[in-house]
Amino acid sequence: MHDHINSYTPHMRTYPQMRLVYEAMIRENTVADEPHAPHIKIHSNDNDDEDPTPPWEFYYTNHMLLSPSLSPPSLLNLTSCACPPGQCHLPKSSCPCRALQQSHTGAYDISGFMYDPSGLLKKPGLPVFECNSLCGCGEECRNRVVSKGRKCNVMLKKTDKKGWGVFACELIPKGTFIGIYSGELLGHEESEERAIKYDQFGRTYLFDIDWWYIDAELDAKEAKEKQQKHKETLKSTEEKESALHEQTPIDVDLDSPRSTVDRGNANVKQAKPHSISSDSDSDSSSSSSSSSSSSKPKRRPSKYTIDAYHAGNFTRFLNHSCDPNAALTPVYIDVDEIERPLLTIFSKRHIHPHEEITFSYSGDPDVDDDDEDGDLNKIHPPTPKRGKHVPKPQYNNPNPNHHHKPRSSPNTNTNTKTKTKAETETETKTKKKKKKKGKKGDARVHVDCECGAAKCKGTIWRQ
Numbered sequence: 162m163h164d165h166i167n168s169y170t171p172h173m174r175t176y177p178q179m180r181l182v183y184e185a186m187i188r189e190n191t192v193a194d195e196p197h198a199p200h201i202k203i204h205s206n207d208n209d210d211e212d213p214t215p216p217w218e219f220y221y222t223n224h225m226l227l228s229p230s231l232s233p234p235s236l237l238n239l240t241s242c243a244c245p246p247g248q249c250h251l252p253k254s255s256c257p258c259r260a261l262q263q264s265h266t267g268a269y270d271i272s273g274f275m276y277d278p279s280g281l282l283k284k285p286g287l288p289v290f291e292c293n294s295l296c297g298c299g300e301e302c303r304n305r306v307v308s309k310g311r312k313c314n315v316m317l318k319k320t321d322k323k324g325w326g327v328f329a330c331e332l333i334p335k336g337t338f339i340g341i342y343s344g345e346l347l348g349h350e351e352s353e354e355r356a357i358k359y360d361q362f363g364r365t366y367l368f369d370i371d372w373w374y375i376d377a378e379l380d381a382k383e384a385k386e387k388q389q390k391h392k393e394t395l396k397s398t399e400e401k402e403s404a405l406h407e408q409t410p411i412d413v414d415l416d417s418p419r420s421t422v423d424r425g426n427a428n429v430k431q432a433k434p435h436s437i438s439s440d441s442d443s444d445s446s447s448s449s450s451s452s453s454s455s456s457k458p459k460r461r462p463s464k465y466t467i468d469a470y471h472a473g474n475f476t477r478f479l480n481h482s483c484d485p486n487a488a489l490t491p492v493y494i495d496v497d498e499i500e501r502p503l504l505t506i507f508s509k510r511h512i513h514p515h516e517e518i519t520f521s522y523s524g525d526p527d528v529d530d531d532d533e534d535g536d537l538n539k540i541h542p543p544t545p546k547r548g549k550h551v552p553k554p555q556y557n558n559p560n561p562n563h564h565h566k567p568r569s570s571p572n573t574n575t576n577t578k579t580k581t582k583a584e585t586e587t588e589t590k591t592k593k594k595k596k597k598k599g600k601k602g603d604a605r606v607h608v609d610c611e612c613g614a615a616k617c618k619g620t621i622w623r624q
């Protein structure tokens with residue numbers, strides 16, 4: 162289909178009827194996984210230029226396509242439940258999925274599952290563990306939202322300055338599941354290679370899966386293993402020593418130098434390897450979030466990256482805003498690997514009809530953590546967890562050209578209307594601000610932000 166369309170002359174591709182073909186293509190590729198979802202429309206601009214549709218350069222899918230270098234997700238250690246239908250969420254339930262969720266988000270004053278009775282997300286950005294295909298709880302379980310597919314009504318529309326964007330067709334309540342950032346799932350090396358290639362033609366749809374809690378969880382796991390090893394070493398040393406003591410009995414006098422040595426051993430026994438955080442040596446099923454709250458997680462290169470360039474869905478057209486109305490949230494469904502969540506988008510406030518849906522590409526804590534309820538401090542303990550660890554685009558895009566034929570980039574201001582004095586002054590101020598932010602020798606290229614937010618930082622990527 163794509164090859165067929167791409168074989169058309171540039172002029173043929175500008176026919177307004179192409180919009181209908183595009184809409185039909187989306188429906189055809191998604192009917193199996195979101196049969197009840199409202200159809201995605203392509204908005205027709207009054208001043209239709211040569212772009213009636215978004216580019217045909219990618220395969221439309223809601224699924225993650227696995228790179229041949231990766232193995233399929235493992236279900237071996239997948240937590241699942243056998244709760245009676247509709248009972249997982251009950252306060253007295255012993256649902257293991259609920260316990261797993263609680264162990265990750267209980268420290269954030271969120272009890273039970275991450276969804277409220279209407280299926281709205283209680284707080285974006287925290288990991289969500291949905292009931293999965295091994296669970297016996299059935300379709301009506303409250304802990305299944307992403308797995309049931311998109312319900313919200315969105316359209317694709319060309320913006321003035323940012324290329325294509327995604328807009329709400331009707332009110333999208335706060336906490337609504339919008340979509341999965343689908344595409345190819347790549348391993349680290351492959352994504353590095355692609356980043357270099359894409360850099361050459363100035364595009365990126367690459368997102369690293371590198372949330373803070375993933376590092377924290379891996380740190381805690383490593384620390385636990387180290388501690389276990391340490392305990393084993395101590396045990397064998399003690400065994401050797403007690404064998405020695407049996408041969409040469411000593412009087413236990415707490416003030417004698419010898420007993421200091423013994424107490425010294427006791428201290429060694431209690432001591433933790435340097436990197437162990439306070440909670441990680443407890444034998445209880447301590448939460449990964451609490452276990453890491455006292456130490457800064459070690460930054461690790463992300464194991465996986467999502468590339469929505471060759472394959473993806475409407476979410477690849479979501480633009481950045483410094484005051485976004487949506488946010489990324491990691492969701493686990495049929496996978497037992499902490500580094501491999503789905504990257505999903507949920508609304509973080511009510512989104513009104515015709516409003517553009519945006520999220521932050523920068524992952525800045527002051528962008529993603531702000532909360533209109535003002536309960537941020539209550540929900541996010543003051544730990545080094547948040548902020549830079551929110552998935553971020555892997556590299557920057559200097560001059561993206563998202564269109565099938567050469568044209569001005571989405572970043573270029575094609576709006577030819579005469580600027581007012583105030584507009585010119587604001588622009589000059591913004592440019593000064595941007596100049597200050599650029600780092601010498603930073604390989605990442607600055608992209609002017611056109612989000613139009615009052616608190617716009619002037620750039621779409623974090624500097």
Ligand SMILES: C[S@@+](CC[C@H](N)C(=O)[O-])C[C@H]1O[C@@H](n2cnc3c(N)ncnc32)[C@H](O)[C@@H]1O
Nearest residue numbers: 323324325478479480481558561563610611612
């Ligand atoms: C993932 S794509 C988003 C969809 C894109 N508008 C398109 O037409 O394909 C990211 C690119 O969109 C553009 N973009 C997104 N948000 C922007 C913003 N706030 N200001 C300027 N350009 C933006 C940039 O060119 C960026 O590299």
